Amino acid sequence: MAAILDEISEPWPATGPPEKATEAEHVATPMIEAIEVTKSFGDVAALDGVNVSVPEGSIHGLLGHNGAGKTTLVNIFSTLLEPTAGTARIRGLDVTAEPQKVRRCIGLTGQFASVDEQLSGRDNLVLIARLLGASKRQARTRVDELLELFDLSDAAGRPVSQYSGGMRRRLDIAASLVGSPQVIFLDEPTTGLDPTSRLGVWEIVKRLAKDGVSVLLTTQYLEEADRLCDRITLLSKGRVIAEGTPGELKADVGQRMVTVTLPTQTEVPGAVKALEDSGIRAIPQESGTTISVPVTASADLAAIVRTLNEARTEITELGFSEPTLDDVYLRLTREPTGKSVPA
Amino acid sequence: MTVIEAEADRRTGPAGRGQPSEQWGTSGLISQTAALTGRSIRPYLQTGVLVVTFVEPLVMLLMFAGVLKVLGDAPGMPTDMAYIDNLAPAIMIITAVAAGAQAGNGLINDLRNDVITRFHTLPINRFSVLLARSFADGTRALYQLIAVAVLAALFFGFAPPGGIPGVVGSILMSLLVGWSMSWIFIAMAAVLRNGDVLRMITTLMTFPLLFASNAFVPPESMPTWLRVIAQANPISYANDATRSMVAGNITLMELLATLVACLALVCVCAPIAKRSFRVM
Secondary structure, three states: OHHHHOOOOOOOOOOOOOOOOOHHHHHHOOOEEEEEEEEEEOOEEEEEEEEEEEOOOOEEEEEOOOOOOHHHHHHHHOOOOOOOEEEEEEOOEEOOOOHHHHHOOEEEEOOOOOOOOOOEHHHHHHHHHHHOOOOHHHHHHHHHHHHHHOOOOOOOOOEHHHOOHHHHHHHHHHHHHOOOOOEEEEEOOOOOOOHHHHHHHHHHHHHHHHOOOEEEEEEOOHHHHHHHOOEEEEEEOOEEEEEEOHHHHHHHHOOEEEEEEOOOHHHHHHHHHHHHHOOOOOEEOOOOOEEEEEEOOHHHHHHHHHHHHHOOOOOOEEEEEOOOHHHHHHHHHOOOOOOOOOO | OOHHHHHHHHOOOOOOOOOHHHHOOOOOHHHHHHHHHHHHHHHHHOHHHHHHHHHHHHHHHHHHHHHHHHHHHOOOOOOOOOHHHHHHHHHHHHHHHHHHHHHHHHHHHHHHOOHHHHHHOOOOOOHHHHHHHHHHHHHHHHHHHHHHHHHHHHHOOOOOOOHHHHHHHHHHHHHHHHHHHHHHHHHHHHHHOOHHHHHHHHHHHHHHHHHOOOOOOOHHHOOHHHHHHHHHOHHHHHHHHHHHHHHOOOOHHHHHHHHHHHHHHHHHHHHHHHHHOOOO
């Protein structure tokens, strides 16, 4: 019995905010950090030497297909799984060595709503506040605040089983914020939500980061990573295949394109010739009336228009396309077509 | 623009600097267990579940008191007690043990629910989740035990020599036995983590445990092999203890033996349950 009772929680939290660090130190200690983290389930390596570093107040995206290892990494950070090798730290605290301290600074919103269906929304939040040591009054104050913030005040008394998907997700995120954690993990926070609810969740995430919370979110949606994340780690089969800002990742793959649409298909060869004669590479699209032109500077755009004007070619539409994260994602995660023999 | 977005513009966020939780106190095993027990009991308070909770002991009383009344004259049956005075304490034990066996299923259901995953990411003592589970099922057992006593007194003439103190003592003792036994099932659930297997084992265990005992007929009337089992069955000893309790003649030895046996069971099973309890 003694072994059971000695695990009684230490006071929550020990004392006030983290010891005041100088600016330099502050920058030096990442809020979320994985160093060569590996996790094997039997023979299967779910994670293979993954490195991630998230500074304070930033939104970091883990992007990848199902089975890429995103959830496994989140589970390691949130003390649910122990890494097979490597180190995972939250605010400098090792998740394996000091899980209870780590739990004091994190909030997890898992892939599936972790709220109690049979309790009301309010009771779900009150339960967590009470577990974290809030008095009845403190719990009520905090819960009312969260309910209002997440637009759940009206539904607060209803059992969660009657909530819509979006409401459930909002309650779920609210539940992970009860203890005001400095680090939040959101595992596919918008999967299965309608567009309006998705926008709502995005706003929540942005606001969290603005308040200084460090957010690690997993997603399969490129648009989501692009719109929300300061940096993105691309995972495929447990390995990091790319890391950077959305802009950097896009710049990696490729160039911006100008697409020129002509009135008829018969004008395409002439227009291509005119462009190539002035030293501009033009790629006629296989079908239709469109020509793609890779560009690097905006002056190129003027040159295209001038050349076509001089060739007396009418332009019906002129478009400018940035490379999308889709391009990055597809290029990097594409299966090699041939059989490759490992060196 | 949703309310959330509008709110975003003028309010400080839900987390951030002025952290409200920093003024919060300490939560220990006791307060955590109390909060979690409340949560686990909640499902038992739904009308439908409550009806079943109270119908169960009624059916058991009707069945056994009615069908087995003829056995009141069976050889070896104490002649100085009405059959109901002999049966009701045994039904109390059966009721408490059956409710305790449910704790395993309760834990499996919990494991399937992602709320437990969240609990594992909170800075709480994880043992509180298991304690809460056992107390919730213990509470349900308490409702049923009171129902057994009241129904037996109202409809079957249950008025044992030990009077109300004896009946209350018998309820408390059944509660202790059922709660202690619930740790067997909680430990099995934590180790097996598989509801189907657990249910099979639970049925396999509870049937012989409850019926190959002295609950309904005296072991003296059983074939030898069954009598040996029934006499060794711990449930028989529990039945004896509650019977002595309602008869008002329980000895200190009997009381202590029951307490020690229950405590020993918990001391073996609870650490196993605690060690094996994880969400993934």
